[in-house]
Amino acid sequence: MPKTIDWLYFRKSCVTCQKAKKHIDAGGISVKETVDARTVRYGDDEALALLEGIQTLTAMRGARIETFDLKNDRPDDTALMAKLIGPSGNLRAPTARIGSTLLVGYNPEAYKRALGA
Numbered sequence: 365m366p367k368t369i370d371w372l373y374f375r376k377s378c379v380t381c382q383k384a385k386k387h388i389d390a391g392g393i394s395v396k397e398t399v400d401a402r403t404v405r406y407g408d409d410e411a412l413a414l415l416e417g418i419q420t421l422t423a424m425r426g427a428r429i430e431t432f433d434l435k436n437d438r439p440d441d442t443a444l445m446a447k448l449i450g451p452s453g454n455l456r457a458p459t460a461r462i463g464s465t466l467l468v469g470y471n472p473e474a475y476k477r478a479l480g481a
Contacts, residue, residue: 367479368394373459375401384458384470393479406455411448412441414455417464422478423447424469 369388372395374381381401388395406414415421419435421444430447432439448468450456460467462478 367462368396369460369462369479370396371461372398373401373404373406373455373457374398375457377402378457380470381458383472384460384475387470387472387475388479391479401455401457407453408445408449411455412444414448414459414461414466415444418461418466419464420466421447422465422467422474424467424471424474427471429471429474 372388374385376382378401415434419433421432421434423430423432432444432447438444448455448459456468458467458470460478465478467474467478
């Protein structure tokens with residue numbers, strides 16, 4: 365059974381966001397809350413605040429997937445910011461919170477593992 369995405373930071377005009385949305389829709393996955401990245405910006409402090417209660421951070425860029433255990437081996441904030449913040453200085457989109465996991469970016473394999481779909 366597919367999981368539910370608790371929170372999705374998404375920009376309609378973003379190609380990567382569109383790929384993530386297609387994956388979500390195809391899997392019949394529901395999204396509790398969607399935040400439009402065009403109108404709501406998350407800078408450094410807001411992005412770090414998103415990690416509250418997060419145990420696993422998975423950051424993706426293309427085929428590269430990096431997973432961080434924030435509960436037992438949390439990197440310093442500078443290293444985390446490099447994964448969370450894009451070239452615009454804002455939180456990268458798409459970003460999805462699924463339980464205690466935060467996915468930043470999109471990779472089909474990582475989404476399958478996190479969502480079971």
